[in-house]
Amino acid sequence: MELTVWTYEGPPHVGAIRIANSMRDVHFVLHAPQGDTYADLLFTMIERNKKRPPVTYTTFQARDLSGDTAEIFKTAARDAVARFKPQALLVGASCTAELIQDDPGGLAKTLGLDVPVVPLEMPSYQKKENWGAAETFYRLVRAFAGGAGKPDVAPEQASCNILGPSSLGFRNRDDIVEVVRLVEALGVRINTIAPLGASPADLARIPQANFNIVLYPEVADNAARWLKRQFGQEMIAIPPIGVGATRDFVTAVAEAAGVDVPAELFATGAERLSWYSASIDSNYLTGKRVFVFGDATHAVAAARIASEELGFKVCGLGTYSREFARDVREAAAKYGVEPLISDNHLDVEDAIIAAQPELVLGTQMERHAAKRLRLPCAVISSPVHVQDFPARYSPQMGFEGANVIFDSWVHPLMMGLEEHLLQMFRGDFEFNDDAGSSHLSHGGPAAHQPDAQAEEEAVAPEAEAAPVPAANDDQPSWTSDAERELRKIPFFVRGKARRNTESYAAENGLNPITIETLYDAKAHFGR
Amino acid sequence: MTTVYDAGAACNDTAAKPARDVLKQRGQHEVFCGLTSIMWLHRKMQDAFFLIVGSRTCAHLMQSAAGVMIFAEPRFATAIIDERDLAGMADMNDELDKVVARLLARRPEIKLLVLVGSCPSEVIKLDLPRAASRLNGEHSPDCRVMAYSGSGIETTFTQGEDNFLAALVPDMPAEAADAPASLVVVGALGDVVEDQMMRVLDGLGVGPVRFLPSRSSTSLPPVGPNTRFILAQPWVGACAQALERRGAQRISAPFPLGEEGSTAWYRAIADTFGVPEAKFDAITAPGRERARRAVSRYRPVLEEKSVFLFPDSQLEPSLARFLSREMGTSIVEIGTPYLNRDVVGPELALMPDTVRVSEGQDVERQIDRVHTDNPDLIICGMGLGNPFEAEGRSTKWSIEFVFTPLQGYEQAGDLAELIARPLMRRELLKVGS
Numbered sequence: 001m002e003l004t005v006w007t008y009e010g011p012p013h014v015g016a017i018r019i020a021n022s023m024r025d026v027h028f029v030l031h032a033p034q035g036d037t038y039a040d041l042l043f044t045m046i047e048r049n050k051k052r053p054p055v056t057y058t059t060f061q062a063r064d065l066s067g068d069t070a071e072i073f074k075t076a077a078r079d080a081v082a083r084f085k086p087q088a089l090l091v092g093a094s095c096t097a098e099l100i101q102d103d104p105g106g107l108a109k110t111l112g113l114d115v116p117v118v119p120l121e122m123p124s125y126q127k128k129e130n131w132g133a134a135e136t137f138y139r140l141v142r143a144f145a146g147g148a149g150k151p152d153v154a155p156e157q158a159s160c161n162i163l164g165p166s167s168l169g170f171r172n173r174d175d176i177v178e179v180v181r182l183v184e185a186l187g188v189r190i191n192t193i194a195p196l197g198a199s200p201a202d203l204a205r206i207p208q209a210n211f212n213i214v215l216y217p218e219v220a221d222n223a224a225r226w227l228k229r230q231f232g233q234e235m236i237a238i239p240p241i242g243v244g245a246t247r248d249f250v251t252a253v254a255e256a257a258g259v260d261v262p263a264e265l266f267a268t269g270a271e272r273l274s275w276y277s278a279s280i281d282s283n284y285l286t287g288k289r290v291f292v293f294g295d296a297t298h299a300v301a302a303a304r305i306a307s308e309e310l311g312f313k314v315c316g317l318g319t320y321s322r323e324f325a326r327d328v329r330e331a332a333a334k335y336g337v338e339p340l341i342s343d344n345h346l347d348v349e350d351a352i353i354a355a356q357p358e359l360v361l362g363t364q365m366e367r368h369a370a371k372r373l374r375l376p377c378a379v380i381s382s383p384v385h386v387q388d389f390p391a392r393y394s395p396q397m398g399f400e401g402a403n404v405i406f407d408s409w410v411h412p413l414m415m416g417l418e419e420h421l422l423q424m425f426r427g428d429f430e431f432n433d434d435a436g437s438s439h440l441s442h443g444g445p446a447a448h449q450p451d452a453q454a455e456e457e458a459v460a461p462e463a464e465a466a467p468v469p470a471a472n473d474d475q476p477s478w479t480s481d482a483e484r485e486l487r488k489i490p491f492f493v494r495g496k497a498r499r500n501t502e503s504y505a506a507e508n509g510l511n512p513i514t515i516e517t518l519y520d521a522k523a524h525f526g527r
Numbered sequence: 528m529t530t531v532y533d534a535g536a537a538c539n540d541t542a543a544k545p546a547r548d549v550l551k552q553r554g555q556h557e558v559f560c561g562l563t564s565i566m567w568l569h570r571k572m573q574d575a576f577f578l579i580v581g582s583r584t585c586a587h588l589m590q591s592a593a594g595v596m597i598f599a600e601p602r603f604a605t606a607i608i609d610e611r612d613l614a615g616m617a618d619m620n621d622e623l624d625k626v627v628a629r630l631l632a633r634r635p636e637i638k639l640l641v642l643v644g645s646c647p648s649e650v651i652k653l654d655l656p657r658a659a660s661r662l663n664g665e666h667s668p669d670c671r672v673m674a675y676s677g678s679g680i681e682t683t684f685t686q687g688e689d690n691f692l693a694a695l696v697p698d699m700p701a702e703a704a705d706a707p708a709s710l711v712v713v714g715a716l717g718d719v720v721e722d723q724m725m726r727v728l729d730g731l732g733v734g735p736v737r738f739l740p741s742r743s744s745t746s747l748p749p750v751g752p753n754t755r756f757i758l759a760q761p762w763v764g765a766c767a768q769a770l771e772r773r774g775a776q777r778i779s780a781p782f783p784l785g786e787e788g789s790t791a792w793y794r795a796i797a798d799t800f801g802v803p804e805a806k807f808d809a810i811t812a813p814g815r816e817r818a819r820r821a822v823s824r825y826r827p828v829l830e831e832k833s834v835f836l837f838p839d840s841q842l843e844p845s846l847a848r849f850l851s852r853e854m855g856t857s858i859v860e861i862g863t864p865y866l867n868r869d870v871v872g873p874e875l876a877l878m879p880d881t882v883r884v885s886e887g888q889d890v891e892r893q894i895d896r897v898h899t900d901n902p903d904l905i906i907c908g909m910g911l912g913n914p915f916e917a918e919g920r921s922t923k924w925s926i927e928f929v930f931t932p933l934q935g936y937e938q939a940g941d942l943a944e945l946i947a948r949p950l951m952r953r954e955l956l957k958v959g960s
Contacts, residue, residue, distance in 0.1 A: 001622035002607045005600070035560025035645045035679025038588045040910030046591075050917035052910065059556040062649065062680040074554070083891060095582040096646035096680070099613075124582060125610045299803075326692035340941060 008320035008343050008383055012122040013094045014039055015132025019140065020090055020165040021053040021334025022195040027086035029077045031069070031097035031104050034059040034345055040486075043164075046386050047168055058097075062322055070102045073113055077104075077512065079112050088100070088135065088144070088200040089117045095124035116200070118143045128343075130159035130218045130321060133166060133344060138222040139247035144203035146272055147229070159189040160272060161210040161233075163224055164216035165196040170382045171297065171396045172196060172216070173389070178398030182250055185265050188257045195219070197486060207231045211256045215239060215397070218295055240397045241301035242405065243273050244311055269401035273406045277310055285410065289496075291316035293340065293366050296324030298396070300331045302361050302380045305405060307335060316355040318342065337369060345369070356496040364388075376412035466496070476511035485515050493504040500525045549866060554889025557910055558838060558864050559926075560679030562643060563592050564624065567930065568688060569602040571901060573714045574638035574743050577603040578630065580623065580655060581645030583958060586893025589905070592904055599883040602637070604630065608647055612625035618940055620658055626900035627662055627672070637670055639744035641691065644676035655691065671697070685762035685840045685929065688697060693738055695747060696773060699739075702751030711738045711748050711775065713767065714760025717932030718742070724759075724783075726863040727793060731809040735798045739766070750775050757792070759783065759934060761874075764867040781873045782842075782936040784942060785849035786818035791873075814936030821940025822853055827946040829904075837907035838862040838888050839925035846872040846928065846946075848908065851878060854943060858882045859902045862893060904950060921949040 009015075013030060016277045020028040021043050030036070037057050043049045058071045081089060091104040105119025118139050122132050162179060167171040176193060183190055191209035192202045206212075206227065211234040214224045224235040235257050242251035243496035247266060254261045276282060290312045292302045296319045305314040318340025319328045325341045332339035340351050349369040352360060360370040360377040362383045369376035380396075381390060393406075395401040477485070489497050497518070505513050562585055565577045579585050586605035606626045611617045623642075628756040631637060639660070642655045655674035662672040677687035692713065702709065710733055712724065721738055728736045729925035737748030739756075748754075758767060761782055770779060780795035781788045790811060797807045834856050836843040843863045850856035858878070864872075866886040874885070887894070890911075897905060897915070905915050905922045912922040923946055933942040 001612055001617070001626055002609060003604055003626045004583075004586045004607050006590050007583060007586045009583075010591075011583040011586075013586065033679040034556040034558055034683065035562070035588065035646070037555070037557050037910060038559060038563075038592055040557070041908075042591055044911070045909050045914040048913060050914060050916050057555050060680065062678075065650070065680065079554075079891075095584050096650055099647060099650045106899065123610075124584065125608060125613055128583065134553045174848060405753070443725075 004340050004344075006345050008345070008365065009129035009364065010039075010042075011095055011137070012127045012129060012132025013092060013120075013124065014042070015129040015134070016090065016092055016120055016122060016136040017043075017053055017134060018129075018133050018167045018169075019056055019136040019340060020055060022197070023089040023140075024197065024199040026054060026090060026200060027080055027088075028053075028055045029073070029080050029104070029211075030055055030057050030092055030094055031073050031102055032057045032059065032094035033096045034061060036094050036096075042168060046201050046384060047385075047389055049167075051159070053167075054084065059251060060097075063102065065270045066068070069100055069106055070099075071104055073104055073107050075348065076109055077111060077113065080516065081441075083117055089113060089115050090120055091117060091141075092122050094119035097103075098122070098124050116390050122494070124136070131323065133219045134222045134323075137163075137166075137194050137219055138226060140195070140200070141203055143225060144200045145206045146230070147204070155159050157187070157189045158259065159191045160211050160253070160257070161191050161192045161209045162213045162215060163407055164214055164218075164220035165193065167196065168382070169196075169216060169219070170295075170380075170388060171394060171401075172386055174393050174395035174502075175215065175397040175401065176201070177376040178367040178395045178400055179213070179395075182240065182246070182398055183213070183253060184215070185262065186250065186254050186257060186259055188253060198347040207233070209233065211236065211300050216297055217324060218297060219380055239297050239301055241298065241401060242305035243271060243399070243402045244304060245301055246398055246402065247273075271402055273309060273399075273402040276406050282310070285413070286311040288312050288358045288413070289356065290359045291352050291355050291359055291366075292380070293318045293320075293360075293362040295319060296327050298323040298381035300327055303331050305402070306361065306409075310409070312359070312407075316340065316351055318348065318351065319330075349373075356499055358493070358496075360410070361409065369415040378409045378412055381436075476513050476517075478513045480513075482513045482515050482518050487516055496524070529811075532677065538784070539678075541856050547685065547875060548883060550883060550885040551887055551889065552885070552889035552892055554891060556838075556864070556888045557684070557908060559592060559684040559891040559908070560588070560646070560746075561677035561680075561682025561684065561690060562588060562645060563684055564677065564687035564691070565603050565643065566592065567715055567741065568691060572639070572740050572744055574636065574640055574745065575602065576630070576634060576637040577641070578627070579603065579605040579643045579645055580648045580653065581605055581608065581643075583607055584648045585645045585647075598632075602634075609677065613651070619653060620661070623658055623947075624662065624665075627666070631666060633672055635669075640666070640670050640672045642672065642674040643687075644674065644678050645680045646680050648680045648744055649680060651675060653718075655911065671698075679853045683838075685760070685881065686765075686865070688740075688760075689763045689765045692763055693769045695740070696750070696766060696769035699747045700749040702749035702754055704751065704753075705725060706749075706751065706753050707735075708753050708755060708800065709749070709753055710734070710800070711739055711750065711770070712736065712759050713770070714758055714763045715740055716759050716934060720938065721931045721932045723937055726812065726900060726938065727935075728796065728811060731793070731797055731800070733796055733801045733802065737771040753808045755796075757796055758870060759792075760818075760872050761867070762844075764870050767870070770881070779873060781847040781848065784845050785853045785939050786815055786936065787852055788845065788849060789818065789934070789936050789939065790815055800920050811854075811936075818936040818939035822943045824940065825943035825947040827852050828950050829943070831857065832948075832950065833857045833859050833900070833902040834898060834904045835859045835902040836863075836904060837893065837911065837925065838885070839865040839906075840929050841867070841871070841927075842904075842928050843866060844871040844878075844884075847882065848874045848877050850946065853939075854946075859900045860885060860893075861885075862888065865887070877880055904946070906946070913956065921953050923949050 020026050043053045056074050056076050061070050091108045106311040108117045148239045165176050214220045214226045214235050216236040227233045236252045238249045240246040292299050299319045303314050305315050307314050317332045317337050320343040329339045345365045358365050360375050360381045363381050367377045394404045501518050501521040505517050510517050569577050613620045642659050644655045646884050659672045659674040675690040750773045756770050757778040778795050780801050781791045783789040783792040843861050847858045847861045851858050858884040862885045900915035906925050915922045
């Protein structure tokens with residue numbers, strides 16, 4: 001039993017619904033109690049879909065448990081097929097139905113439905129949403145592509161499938177447009193994009209392509225590996241997020257397709273991140289400490305962009321995707337940080353406090369933590385929020401994605417000169433600890449969150465990461481002069497200054513901390 | 528799926544009227560489970576913490592329905608049952624004890640810990656009331672522990688509050704036998720609404736007046752044979768029965784939505800407490816006048832429009848009564864998840880018999896009826912709203928009626944505005960469907 005307030009991932013059947021909702025002509029009959037229909041609003045409210053997800057919930061009640069819940073399932077499945085006339089029927093159980101063991105797959109078989117039925121096993125007490133999405137996609141691909149033999153004749157034009165984009169995926173809607181543009185610029189034909197927008201008939205055509213592009217391994221890795229074994233289709237699993245990764249992606253696709261990369265593809269003016277990073281204004285980005293957390297794909301990509309394309313210092317890297325922990329561990333080793341593999345948001349918050357970042361790149365959960373800690377933050381990954389489906393075009397992938405990333409990461413930071421002025425004139429009645437960046441219209445963090453005041457009071461001691469000095473003999477105490485001097489340092493770097501000074505004092509056996517100690521520590525640590 | 532016209536559904540209070548047919552269909556219910564009521568309960572009772580004992584689905588529901596994580600440290604959480612618990616590798620009661628100990632160590636200010644049963648905990652028959660009494664032995668008096676079920680197999684949305692309040696009733700102190708008649712107002716209300724009601728009831732000379740749920744777990748109202756109680760929300764039927772078992776006497780009335788509903792509600796109280804007519808008129812006249820004036824501004828928007836209500840909170844009969852009688856709206860269908868005839872009888876008695884009433888749901892067939900009836904406004908849940916809007920229909924999310932202070936004279940205009948807004952928006956927007 002695990003104590004949870006917020007979760008990074010829903011249960012596996014929500015992953016299955018995401019796949020069903022991504023596709024055309026698929027319907028999902030989910031054996032579930034009433035209440036589980038809340039999942040519909042993920043799609044109709046958060047993603048603003050114009051249609052309800054193609055799911056029928058059996059919504060059994062307590063009084064049905066002593067009767068025949070299996071019969072309720074059968075009726076629901078029959079009615080759903082008659083009403084929606086899908087090309088394929090998914091059947092499965094949510095956490096409660098799993099306990100009553102009605103076996104939706106077995107029941108559906110007895111109905112003699114005139115559509116192919118794909119049964120799903122979703123172990124709710126063991127697995128989570130992304131696993132459920134990957135498993136569902138894999139089962140569908142197996143069911144519909146499995147019958148096709150490997151095509152004998154090589155097509156005249158190299159072709160590929162794009163696998164992984166799905167409903168509720170972080171910016172997937174716009175990523176597809178970018179990726180299609182890149183692939184087509186190479187003269188490679190796109191055979192199928194799945195699951196988003198695909199029908200079961202489209203899945204059946206997957207084996208006809210030369211190779212597969214796996215955009216989101218969280219969703220498509222299982223299916224792509226199976227396709228590789230079954231049909232020998234190579235898989236390219238370089239998510240083109242960031243300038244470097246996009247170039248690597250293009251190179252890999254060109255190689256798999258046996259074509260040359262047109263020179264203009266890397267030389268166009270469409271990609272601005274490189275120049276913006278090199279422009280003098282971006283000096284103030286150099287060496288800024290960033291903490292990165294998200295799904296594995298986005299976290300690893302973000303760490304690379306932060307380090308290689310903006311000149312940030314990665315001070316923390318982690319993921320909630322245990323299935324892809326290895327990738328994150330490898331990346332963390334590259335940046336010399338301890339990888340954080342956790343789905344407990346409180347542990348992540350603790351890690352953020354310990355890392356003393358100047359920018360947090362995370363999920364909506366870290367956005368909240370950062371707000372409490374008064375740290376700038378940009379969202380880079382699911383779990384998604386209604387704000388992660390902006391009206392404007394804002395991909396993460398491809399060259400335009402890199403532009404979007406530059407803007408959305410730099411925007412929450414203080415502008416260079418503003419940062420200097422804050423350091424020079426700390427007591428300004430408008431520019432002070434309680435006011436946010438002047439270019440962020442809402443003023444202070446309290447302005448748009450009713451509870452912010454109480455929250456900040458509650459976490460203020462934590463936010464400054466200041467262990468109580470008197471309680472511990474090893475911890476030096478601060479003289480009041482030194483405390484006052486510390487207060488002159490702007491709040492967004494004060495925590496780091498405090499921590500550095502205290503560790504410097506502890507290492508050198510200095511107690512109490514004086515103004516001298518503060519500046520000695522500053523000299524010792526540099527910036 | 529089965530359809531039953533339940534001709535015996537006439538409520539007790541309308542014995543003079545002919546029986547009302549109630550449409551009952553069995554199919555997909557597109558409603559929240561009772562856990563969702565924790566959304567407002569944990570803000571209302573500020574020293575209570577709600578610990579759902581359930582699955583990842585429960586936790587995911589809470590954060591999805593909560594409009595995504597508004598509160599950094601909400602006073603609710605989920606103890607997620609995992610495979611080890613189910614396989615018997617871990618003793619579930621030991622595990623629960625550990626979770627509770629961790630939680631209370633982190634939140635020492637909590638005075639009432641509420642274990643909330645879920646679908647999985649009910650299906651595996653985890654005895655939470657028993658666990659609560661065991662934990663109570665360990666943690667009281669610092670923190671009291673109680674339990675109720677908010678599971679989707681037993682409760683719909685607001686019924687979760689009903690179960691919580693019913694579970695509180697045995698803990699309410701006994702009122703002294705010689706105590707003067709007191710009034711308890713039952714059902715969570717916005718603080719501002721409580722304060723206004725207090726002022727009116729004070730003016731009427733009714734008192735002492737107390738509210739259930741109280742703002743703190745340590746100030747539960749006393750109850751006894753001299754207690755009169757009135758429901759402020761239609762979903763608290765089980766709590767009403769529990770109060771009656773403690774000897775309290777129920778005051779039956781329509782609900783305080785709109786000028787007419789609020790007046791009828793106050794009048795039922797005044798009659799019970801023997802308030803003279805002249806005094807009643809003097810005290811309520813200014814509020815009634817303001818409410819009528821505020822509501823009249825929106826009447827042109829809603830007058831002669833047709834409205835279809837999907838089942839959600841059980842407020843539907845009261846909303847329909849307000850719309851029909853004060854706004855001149857025609858009601859196509861009143862859907863309600865559960866029709867408690869004792870409770871909403873006075874509301875239905877004010878409605879024409881031609882109004883279709885449906886209890887429970889087959890959402891697909893209900894949507895078919897919308898397509899046939901083509902109403903001007905659909906009051907429905909969040910899962911259905913945007914798909915209807917995309918068809919060019921106007922909708923109002925029903926969950927807002929539960930999260931917004933709407934009761935009493937001063938909110939009558941807000942209630943009208945809330946319902947009129949989607950229609951006004953459609954007039955304003957020169958783009959869109």
